Amino acid sequence: MPHPAPRRRRSDRADLRTAGASIAALLVVGACLLSLPKMLAYDVKLAAEEPAKPHFPVTVDPVNETIVEDPAVDALFGETDPALEAAAGLAGDALTWLANLVAR
Numbered sequence: 001m002p003h004p005a006p007r008r009r010r011s012d013r014a015d016l017r018t019a020g021a022s023i024a025a026l027l028v029v030g031a032c033l034l035s036l037p038k039m040l041a042y043d044v045k046l047a048a049e050e051p052a053k054p055h056f057p058v059t060v061d062p063v064n065e066t067i068v069e070d071p072a073v074d075a076l077f078g079e080t081d082p083a084l085e086a087a088a089g090l091a092g093d094a095l096t097w098l099a100n101l102v103a104r
Contacts (some may be wrong), residue, residue, distance in 0.1 A: 057073040060066075
């Protein structure tokens with residue numbers, strides 16, 4: 001009766017890759033868990049500093065029967081950032097190039 005073939009063992013490189021992936025995953029999870037209290041404290045600090053603002057950009061004044069717009073909304077849309085506009089232009093150009101490449 002022939003002897004059964006010996007079982008093949010995974011290579012040492014596969015073992016090292018598995019160990020490396022496990023260590024990397026543990027480091028990422030550990031970093032997230034360690035930074036969680038700081039993020040929560042920062043969020044609480046920001047919430048305490050910000051005054052309460054209406055969530056809707058307009059409010060209704062029932063006494064005078066008028067609609068009052070939030071000036072922060074106008075300020076937000078009135079300001080333009082040249083760097084942001086340049087980045088948007090580059091992104092649009094890249095998407096146009098990609099669409100033309102796919103259409104060929």
